[in-house]
Amino acid sequence: MIFVGHGMLSLDDFSELIYKQKEIALDKTALNNVEVNFKFLKKFSSNKLIYGINTGFGPMAQYKVSEENMLQLQYNLIRSHASGSGKLIPAFLAKALMIARLNSLMLAHSGVHTEVVELLKELINKNINPCIYEHGGVGASGDLVQLAHLGLMLIGEGEVLFEGEVHPAIEIFNRFGIKPLSIHIREGLALLNGTSAMTGIGMINIILAKKLLSWSVLFSAMVNEIVEAYDDHYSLELNRVKLHKGQNEIGAMMRDILIDSKMIRDRSEHLYDPANQDQEFFEDKVQEYYSLRCVTQVLGPIYDTIEQAENVLVNELNSVNDNPVIDHENQNIYHGGNFHGDYVSLEMDKLKIAITKLSMLSERQLNYLLNNKLNQKLPPFVNLGILGLNFGMQGMQFTATSTVAENQSLSFPMYVHSIPNNNDNQDIVSMGCNAALMTKRVIDNSFEVLAIQLMTILQSIDYLECRDRLSSVSRALYDEAREIFPKFIEDLPKYKDLRSVKEFLVGSAQIVAATQ
Template identity: 80%
Template structure:
């Protein structure tokens, strides 16, 4: 059980809720503050003009709404903005959105009735997820369109996903005896105005990006084993003179992974030996290709980018991000723009670029293994059959190359792509939800590329027959994956193998495996 409201919700808490279906409970002291905020708003809003309570919304705020229509106004807002299109978000993302919205409300600055948070807890714990579409919000007055579809479900309308099937909300509410939300003052605006879609998706992106980094770090170590690389490029002495946390973390992990490998070579034994100086042309490369030798310098900034994204997204997750802010402690209401998603949008763009670079490193390492002229120790395409008759990993390389190319194109930043809208009321926007969704696509693509990379690494290990010389982590992974992807010699369709390996890479709980 994870308590929401009084303490900071961490990335690990979020992972437990999403991937392990941990249950949520509300902190009672925080819940009291939620009620205090609601009672203050109810008292304070009497005989005052307050945005979104007795006015229209956005550029329509100059129009006063009569007393008898103020509750219907909130329903109108939810229904009119339930205008999403495109693909349905996976239920996992919708659940992440609900968790983020709940946590924002539990900061007790939104003036919502307790019914809202109680209902969100019910839906989260039962894994009843609103049908939310990818296209809609521009991330300025928050994720308006995505959150409107959440609001639609809260009032008992629209559709939900339950047990992987789309149902009418009304039917599911009746099955579980769930009471729809009744609007009390501003619950419609409070639900819609916020960064919870981009934040929830972004939190999952960070969890998955960290998995990708762990895998690519291990694969980079394994390819260094396969080629018999020298050990100095990840040594402490070389890396410590570069003052970056990420680079030194990656180097440290590589040393730990490879400490018992029988395939990594000591430069002093092989190249500092006076007997080798008589050669005019050295058979061994004095230095490895950059994709092997510069792993700490390439993955280091990716590590730092993930760390920074986690810091910003966790801050956003635990922030108040709607408008206006209902401050019962200072007995006032403050109008502004906490719903603006620039913090999330920028971090998602940076994470997307970093993930694309990770997939590019994997593709270059893959190409090194497949190109016999480069590695000079493996057959072309790591073909374990008859050259010319069989094809090995040749077909899979096309998939990896095209997927990385897509990542590169998707990496254009959304953060700098503002389009004014809403009668120019929203004249600069964040496009944060777009940024988060595009980052998710790049991450999903990268799992495919790493799956192909891993398949090739295992085939190379079998060709060399070096299983017993691998480091302990490398050998453990070899054994684990060979159980679902056996060695192959003859040509067979590989798309189902790739799907299984991708699922393995995505689902394995290695969020803190190395970094």
Template identity: 75%
Template sequence: MEKNNQTLLNKTAVPILQVGGKTLSLDDFYQVIFKNSAVAPDEQALQKVQTNFNFLGGFSSNKLIYGINTGFGPMAQYKVSDENRLQLQYNLIRSHASGGGNLMQPQLVKALMLARLNSFMQAYSGVHPELANLLAELINKNVSPCIFEHGGVGASGDLVQLAHLALVLIGEGEVIYNGEVQPTAAVFEQLNIKPLQIHIREGLAIINGTSAMTGIGLLNIIRAKKLLGWSVMLSAMINEVVEAFDDHYSFELNKVKQHKGQNAIAAQLREILKDSQMIRSRSEHLYNPENLDQEVFEDKVQEYYSLRCVTQILGPIYDTIAQVEQVVVDELNSVNDNPVIDHENHNIFHGGNFHGDYVSLEMDKLKIAITRLSMLSERQLNYLLNDKLNQKFPPFLNLGVLGFNFGMQGMQFTATSTVAENQTLSYPMYVHSIPNNNDNQDIVSMGCNAALLTKKVIDNSFEVLAIQAMTLLQAVDYLDCVNKLSTQTNKVYTDLRAIFPKFIEDKPKYQDLQQVKAYFETAELIS
């Protein structure tokens, strides 16, 4: 069986994920965020965190260290007295907890916290082990700090988003717990959680990092993989209902292109369609000598590009997701704050590891790729709905009375509008920098913005594919061909018809759309 690398399926949840001392994978991340696996700081790694903390305490006692006995950013030239050093950290947290816009969903915040925890467990941040333990406790108890979408420019990291995390860690602000926004202090008291006490530089360490964009980015990758898997499935199904020829996804045609993604998509199509009774062989039909006597061929010699070029269109998207995964997982396992506390070399290094360019650029690549995926879906949808193109189905897959009923006509507007929004959202954030912070941050990554916009594009694309799937179900019923579908597409048809029955008479479909979209978000593809 040819393996479908674009789906996250049949994952065996681990009871506890040890964080620190090893590289976290995307699957580790998946287990915690989607399967609710617990996390625990690795004991040996936690000892290194303690050693790193102890080194910082001694090293900084008689030296000028940024963010410990100095101000921050353009205020770094101002020395802070010893008696004010701890209060400086609290001032930093409270002043930067200034986000706006919508609250991030708890799932995004959990991803952010896991990414921040993993960065601290590298033992280069000079934080007390108490901080790592507290983060793990919040993750495991599903306490979600209230963090706003607006605020981060991705230069000194996700300062504003992570300041809201820090605010909760010191027992202030609000959290989402049991689905409700509640005061942090009340929830901590209820759950017997002890707030963080600042020891040396925990305030700066928490907010100086790329963990918001990285956590959101990792979720985007997981969902993009699932989205691509469904796009392949629906592309297979549309080829079935139009009785396409099989050579466009054949091994022989695709192997002469040296792209891994194209050949992977072709392999997935062959696996899905291996027992379909509707796909036709070109050699059995168009290569038959009897057809040469026709002046005009009834069979279309080649399908439209949206059907015939699936491997060439989805292949680059496959490759892009793989590249994005590599880079963002590298960022997950990196030290991304400033300065870097290096107890092994007995020094502290100042620089810019909090700069989010790596994540920002990859998120832009991903959202462009997913927008392209939604465009393919929209074109396949249009082919199904336009009887002048397909010459096979009634207009708008209307199973009722033409002119009196409307079929899927209304839903096409939603798909078209949503794809258009994706196209506009795909303008890259990576090339959009506005200097700020008294021009100290004179070039910024906008990485968190990039990750959030990519999430929006992915959300939209699930909606577009849901509309495409609803239309395909109507096409299957019009042809009465469900028993001729492949095993895999038949299962998709059956599952979806259980939540979206065949319709003839017009009725509102917005609730059906949400249910089908939710199915695509949560159901597992056949591997």
């Protein structure tokens, strides 16, 4: 059980709720504050002009709404903005959105009735998720369109995702005896005005990005084992003179993985041997290619980028991000733009670029293993069959290359792609939800690239017959992954194997613990 409203909700809490199906409970003190905040708004808004309560929205705020139409105004807002298009986001992303919105509302600055947070809690715990579409939000007055579809579900309209299928919301509500939300004052605006779609998706992106980075470190270490690289490029002594946290963390991870490897070489035992000094040409490379030798320098900034994104997104998750802010402690209402998503948008763009670079490193290491002219120790395409007749991993390289190319094209930042709209009321916008969704696509793509890299690493280990010389961490992964993807010699379709290995990488928690 994880209590919402009791202190900061962390990335680990978020992961537990999404991936381990932990249930939510509402902190009683926080719930009481929500009720106090609602009662303050009800009293304070009497006989006053308050945006979004007795006025229109956005550029229509100049128009006053009569008292008898105030509640209808909130329903109109939800229904009119439930205008998304494109693909449905997966259920677990919709759940992430709901958790983010609930956490913000529980901060008791949104003027909502406790019925809203109680209903959100119940739906989250029952895994009843709104049907939310990818296209629609510009991330300025919050994720208006995506959150409107959340609001539509809460009032018993629209559709839900439940047990893998789409159902009318009211049908599932009736099945479980759930009462749809009734509007009390400003629940429509409080649900729509917020960054909860981009934040929820962004939190998932960070969880998955951490897993990708852990795999990339391990695969980089294993490729260094396969080519019998020297150990100084990931040594403490070399990396500590570069004062970046990420680089030193990656170096430490590699040292932990390779500590008992029998394949990594000590430079002093080879190139420093006086017997080698009279040679004019060294068959062994004095230094490896950058994709092997500069792992700490390439993955280090990615580590730092993920850490920065986590700090920003966790702050956003635990922030009041709607408008206006209802402050019962100071007995006032403050109008502004806390719904603006620039913080999230910028971090998602940075994360997207960082993960694209991670996929590029994976592709270069993959190419090194597949190109016998570079590695000079493996057959072309790590072909374990008959050269010319069989093809090994040749076909799979095309998939990896094209997928990385797509990542590179997707890396254009949404943060600077503002387009004014809403009668120029929203004249500079964040495109934060677009940024988060595109980052999610880059992350999904990168798992595919790393899956192909792992398949190639396994084939390389079998060709060299070096399993017993690997580090214990590498050997454990080899054994586990070979249960999913057996050694192959003859040519067979690989698309199902690719899917299985990708699912293993996404679902496994072992490597994260092993490299932290």
